[in-house]
Amino acid sequence: MTISRRRFLEWVTAAGVGSAAASTAKAAHGDFGGYPDSYGVLYDATLCVGCRSCEAACNEVNELPSPDKPFADLSVFDKKRRTDYRSYTVVNRYDPPESKKPVYRKTQCNHCLEPACASACFVGAFKKTPEGAVEYDASVCVGCRYCIIACPFNIPTYEYDEALTPRVMKCTMCLPRVKEGKLPGCVEACPVEALTFGRRKDLIAVAHERIRKYPGRYIDHVYGQHEMGGTSWMYISGVPFTKIDLRTDLGSTPAPEMTSGALALVPMVIGLWPVLLGGIYKITERKEKIALAEKNESVAGAVAAANEAADNKAKAATERFKKDKEKAVEAAVKKTLAEAEKEKEKGKEGE
Amino acid sequence: MLRLLGDSKRVQIIIAAVCLIMAVALLSGCGASEAVEQEARADIVTIDDMKVFGRLSRPAVNYPHDMHTEALEAHDKGCADCHLKDERGAMSLKFMRLADEDEKTTMQIYHDNCIECHKAMISDGFEAGPVVCGDCHSKEPEYTSSRQPMSYDYSLHYRHVVASSDSCSLCHHVYDDQKKELVYVKGEESSCRDCHRETRTDNVITMREASHSACITCHIERQKGFVECAGCHDLEMQKSIERVENPARIDRNQPDFILVAAGESDLETSKMNTVPFDHRGHEGFTSSCRDCHHETLKACRECHTLAGDSTGAGITIQRAMHDMNSEHSCVGCHEVHKMDAGCSGCHSLMEQGRLSQHACEICHAGPEPDRLAAVKGKYKSLDAFRPKRSEVRLSFASKDIPEEITIGVIADEYEPARMPHRAIIDTLMNKISGSRVATHFHGHEDVVCEGCHHHSPVGHKPPLCENCHGKPFDPNHLHMPGLFGAYHRQCMGCHEEMNIKLEKGCEGCHAKKQG
Numbered sequence: 001m002t003i004s005r006r007r008f009l010e011w012v013t014a015a016g017v018g019s020a021a022a023s024t025a026k027a028a029h030g031d032f033g034g035y036p037d038s039y040g041v042l043y044d045a046t047l048c049v050g051c052r053s054c055e056a057a058c059n060e061v062n063e064l065p066s067p068d069k070p071f072a073d074l075s076v077f078d079k080k081r082r083t084d085y086r087s088y089t090v091v092n093r094y095d096p097p098e099s100k101k102p103v104y105r106k107t108q109c110n111h112c113l114e115p116a117c118a119s120a121c122f123v124g125a126f127k128k129t130p131e132g133a134v135e136y137d138a139s140v141c142v143g144c145r146y147c148i149i150a151c152p153f154n155i156p157t158y159e160y161d162e163a164l165t166p167r168v169m170k171c172t173m174c175l176p177r178v179k180e181g182k183l184p185g186c187v188e189a190c191p192v193e194a195l196t197f198g199r200r201k202d203l204i205a206v207a208h209e210r211i212r213k214y215p216g217r218y219i220d221h222v223y224g225q226h227e228m229g230g231t232s233w234m235y236i237s238g239v240p241f242t243k244i245d246l247r248t249d250l251g252s253t254p255a256p257e258m259t260s261g262a263l264a265l266v267p268m269v270i271g272l273w274p275v276l277l278g279g280i281y282k283i284t285e286r287k288e289k290i291a292l293a294e295k296n297e298s299v300a301g302a303v304a305a306a307n308e309a310a311d312n313k314a315k316a317a318t319e320r321f322k323k324d325k326e327k328a329v330e331a332a333v334k335k336t337l338a339e340a341e342k343e344k345e346k347g348k349e350g351e
Numbered sequence: 352m353l354r355l356l357g358d359s360k361r362v363q364i365i366i367a368a369v370c371l372i373m374a375v376a377l378l379s380g381c382g383a384s385e386a387v388e389q390e391a392r393a394d395i396v397t398i399d400d401m402k403v404f405g406r407l408s409r410p411a412v413n414y415p416h417d418m419h420t421e422a423l424e425a426h427d428k429g430c431a432d433c434h435l436k437d438e439r440g441a442m443s444l445k446f447m448r449l450a451d452e453d454e455k456t457t458m459q460i461y462h463d464n465c466i467e468c469h470k471a472m473i474s475d476g477f478e479a480g481p482v483v484c485g486d487c488h489s490k491e492p493e494y495t496s497s498r499q500p501m502s503y504d505y506s507l508h509y510r511h512v513v514a515s516s517d518s519c520s521l522c523h524h525v526y527d528d529q530k531k532e533l534v535y536v537k538g539e540e541s542s543c544r545d546c547h548r549e550t551r552t553d554n555v556i557t558m559r560e561a562s563h564s565a566c567i568t569c570h571i572e573r574q575k576g577f578v579e580c581a582g583c584h585d586l587e588m589q590k591s592i593e594r595v596e597n598p599a600r601i602d603r604n605q606p607d608f609i610l611v612a613a614g615e616s617d618l619e620t621s622k623m624n625t626v627p628f629d630h631r632g633h634e635g636f637t638s639s640c641r642d643c644h645h646e647t648l649k650a651c652r653e654c655h656t657l658a659g660d661s662t663g664a665g666i667t668i669q670r671a672m673h674d675m676n677s678e679h680s681c682v683g684c685h686e687v688h689k690m691d692a693g694c695s696g697c698h699s700l701m702e703q704g705r706l707s708q709h710a711c712e713i714c715h716a717g718p719e720p721d722r723l724a725a726v727k728g729k730y731k732s733l734d735a736f737r738p739k740r741s742e743v744r745l746s747f748a749s750k751d752i753p754e755e756i757t758i759g760v761i762a763d764e765y766e767p768a769r770m771p772h773r774a775i776i777d778t779l780m781n782k783i784s785g786s787r788v789a790t791h792f793h794g795h796e797d798v799v800c801e802g803c804h805h806h807s808p809v810g811h812k813p814p815l816c817e818n819c820h821g822k823p824f825d826p827n828h829l830h831m832p833g834l835f836g837a838y839h840r841q842c843m844g845c846h847e848e849m850n851i852k853l854e855k856g857c858e859g860c861h862a863k864k865q866g
Binding site: 047049051101183187190191192193196197198199202203205206209210213214215216217 | 690699702703704823824826829830832833835836837839840843847856857
């Protein structure tokens, strides 16, 4: 198939338009920053006393299976725990040298403003709701568990023991309750109000105000204000955040932004490369075809010329052969005539 | 390109592989440098004297002084072998010279003496220091300094007073401008640091030079007290210095009791009532005069004027007395003591950085400034202004203070809490009367009620917690906990700070409801 130059140029233009569209899509990313009036929770590590009432309330509100040890059992603090299929939230105890008494930290989904799990999920099972919660839809989940790998805080867990309908399990920020105007279970249960529920932007102000009022008590940083592009669940602490197992090396780039650059290239690649490579292929193919045709032509010519030469040679040889034969015949005839003459003369003499 | 390596393909592959392995080995070794074993010593003198001549071309030398003193003692050498005496007979702290002349000579002094001595020792078969440039001038020196600054407190001063049989002139002097010499003037003794600073100013040598030449010389002569660096500058050695509990008061004609007012020149414009100040009592709370008299023994108002003066670094008398973050101001020191064990239960829950208006009156209880002349000599102690510790009490009669309060407003999973109200107040009053600063501020003002009945006027019917704390997380009052959180934060917060542990956790306050 041959393609005309015009056709090729049309395709290249189309591919260029496609890639331009892709690059504007990339530039539009990064301005989301969460819904403006979304809720959040502020956790104050200096107030938490490690009573585990939040764990008990979460278990009750979400109707999760009972744990092995009752919630009143504080010996669980001897080991560091993580969330699992029946614990959306766990409290761990830390004994850093910076503090005279133990420091506790509650861990649960941080409901990031731009969640990594939502970005990693290719079926769209995670949604960042306007209320602030990152909601999981088990009905579309295929169980690939990319979300578990993607989460920088290692929160989602999985019902590995469920054979037929396993779900990803993580804190829901009690979205149904919040929509009804109620408080999340853990927030309501905390006796010292270590958890404060409110609009995220108000909580940031509250956190900084607390730090200002009690400067000797807090590290001057609100964890989650900017980490991973900002989270809805934020922490303030009296000891360095690494001492209560909060990673400080995450940076403030939201997780989706880390991959959007590479992903935005895909339409451009799909648009441009087939055109480009296809064009190159076609051109090469045509070149080869022409080359082949020329080759055939010259071969045929050469063959014909060779044949002709051979014919001529043969003809010439035949001619020569004929001539030689004629000459030989003539010579033989002459000789015979000469002999006959000689015989005749001999005979004449003999009479 | 591989053809460069040889003709045969096999040879090419072998040579390429070898090059690759070597490159990997070289590069992996590049990053890791030898970790130098570093020893922290209190006697490290950083020799960087050459910096007066310009930028140092080699790293400064971390010189272990005590190590050398010890080593040289074994060879019958002493201080004079390295430190020359100046025209007054005082030991120069410089090495083998009295002054820094020029770059070359100074450098030669060090090199000629140090290196030659080391070489001589080594050739005599002893262990000695480096002889190669890089071993002294090393980027990662073998020795690092763990020197702690040394200072006097009342106890150490007292021991010197006793050891010198009360002869202040041994150490204290002032500079007589007329005679152009140091003389002793009784009644003008003060801290060395009043004149001797970190750097040389005019004629005055640095504190470092002064303290080493004065103290060590005397210690050597009398053969008492530490002579080696570590003796004064090593943390453990400092802790081992014998302490005298309750040393006799330094007699420097200081007042027992004064009415603090602004300076003479400011008295006309000064408005606040004078502050009756128990100077003698406060001496017991400091470790040396410099805790308050941080530059000179003069009165604060001499440098800190109403409007601020350059002698006081522009700091007004108001700020000098009330700065909450300063270690030298009255209020700053009181703020620190608010976090003491018996006080922090209430004070840690209060917002820091704000003084109540009420506190002004408690301090500024003296006569007005323009009456100072009239009352001169009349007041001898704080008793005229504040009741004594033994008289600490609330204005309420005991029967007006509920003995027990039942808190059952939000009782749900637990029985109502029974709070021993009067017992708590009695405990707090006991703690207050046990502390002089607390007595002064809280002894008679009923402010102790405000520890819990906060943000409301004090009276004998204060508002209850539930009157202000209701549902939590009101968006307009996010800082204010709900009733549930308020109860627990207030009670548990205080218990945590005061270290009053309750048995049985939650049930220590309220029993769990059965059924």
